[in-house]
Amino acid sequence: MIIHSVELNNFRNYEYLKLQLDPGVNIFYGNNAQGKTNILDAVYVGCTSKSHKLSKDREMIRFDRNEAHIRINLTKKEVPYRIDMHLKKNSAKGIAVNGIPIRRSSELFGIANVVIFSSEDLNIIKDGPSERRRFMDLELCQLNKIYVYNLISYTKVVNQKNKLLKEYEFRKDADDFIDIYNQQLVQYGSELIRIRSGFVDSLNSLIRGIHADITDGLEEISVGYEMQTTAEAFADNLNKSRPQEIRAGMSLVGPHRDDLIFTINGIDIRHYGSQGQQRTAVLSLKLAEILMVEEITGERPLLLLDDVLSELDRKRQNQLLGTIREGQTLITCTGLDDFIDHRFHIDKIFHVSNGSVTGEN
Numbered sequence: 001m002i003i004h005s006v007e008l009n010n011f012r013n014y015e016y017l018k019l020q021l022d023p024g025v026n027i028f029y030g031n032n033a034q035g036k037t038n039i040l041d042a043v044y045v046g047c048t049s050k051s052h053k054l055s056k057d058r059e060m061i062r063f064d065r066n067e068a069h070i071r072i073n074l075t076k077k078e079v080p081y082r083i084d085m086h087l088k089k090n091s092a093k094g095i096a097v098n099g100i101p102i103r104r105s106s107e108l109f110g111i112a113n114v115v116i117f118s119s120e121d122l123n124i125i126k127d128g129p130s131e132r133r134r135f136m137d138l139e140l141c142q143l144n145k146i147y148v149y150n151l152i153s154y155t156k157v158v159n160q161k162n163k164l165l166k167e168y169e170f171r172k173d174a175d176d177f178i179d180i181y182n183q184q185l186v187q188y189g190s191e192l193i194r195i196r197s198g199f200v201d202s203l204n205s206l207i208r209g210i211h212a213d214i215t216d217g218l219e220e221i222s223v224g225y226e227m228q229t230t231a232e233a234f235a236d237n238l239n240k241s242r243p244q245e246i247r248a249g250m251s252l253v254g255p256h257r258d259d260l261i262f263t264i265n266g267i268d269i270r271h272y273g274s275q276g277q278q279r280t281a282v283l284s285l286k287l288a289e290i291l292m293v294e295e296i297t298g299e300r301p302l303l304l305l306d307d308v309l310s311e312l313d314r315k316r317q318n319q320l321l322g323t324i325r326e327g328q329t330l331i332t333c334t335g336l337d338d339f340i341d342h343r344f345h346i347d348k349i350f351h352v353s354n355g356s357v358t359g360e361n
Helices: 036-048 119-123 129-143 145-166 174-214 234-240 242-248 275-297 314-321 337-341
Strands: 002-011 014-020 025-029 067-076 079-088 094-097 114-118 221-226 259-264 302-306 329-333 348-353 356-360
Touching (some): 002 036, 014 036, 025 036, 036 129, 036 329, 114 119, 129 174, 145 174, 174 221, 174 234, 174 275, 174 314, 221 275, 234 242, 275 314
Parallel strands (some): 025 329, 114 302, 302 329
Antiparallel strands (some): 079 094, 221 259, 348 356
């Protein structure tokens, strides 16, 4: 998959920007707070409909405007695509693919496969469970349409049930509706659990060798899927937890409360690992993610590296840069010294300053 061009109107600090990208390694360098990350985030939004940094569309729109546009031209398996995205402050985004509007943002998943690695991702293991679930969800949504459908449906039912639980004492029909919601949660949630379990199994088959290489065989990593309930026991656990859910005013059972466990030499590094172990594990996780996408889709994903090299020591920089052997990569950094020191091949350089991007030879 290759992105040929990116065009932005009123996205973050860019009033207008059009970039022609190289099929290889593209580097955006400049001082902090100039707009480098905004370019990578725009690409990520255009490919997935989701921001890696922000939660609301209105936050992606230039401060003095009501709308923003993203246009991406790409080729995947020799098929051309043009993605147009219209972000609005006060209504839902509009998306068109090759000039044809799509009804749901989820229909965008699968057209482009993107792996993003930012400095914030280095904290994914020590952050809360929601960040690790988000990692699973974003990756699986790009790879599995069935997962997308079940995740959207499951999330909708959880929200409906939570609303009902908060109003429980005022609703005579509350128990009847809880029964209906629980049936739907089992239907959609069991499929999420099944697909996540397979994902973690595949992840383990890749991450162990990668991590052993990085640590010279001194550490053995394992990723576990910490299910809040199994698919088989889901319905029974929902029934048992009803009194507690009514008291809490929220749904307490299901895959929306799952987590990933990262162990090194049998020790849970979420709680007992050093910062170095946690960061190395995240690097291994991202490298495994790249390989998994390539295995499943048959194509190298677009790789976005957002100011992550400065957070890694030289050995881990070498490990990461060594994976960029083919495919398209977009990298942000404050300077080019690291790449010169590593004698790393760069295909195109852009200098970013105060929302202005200049190509360099």
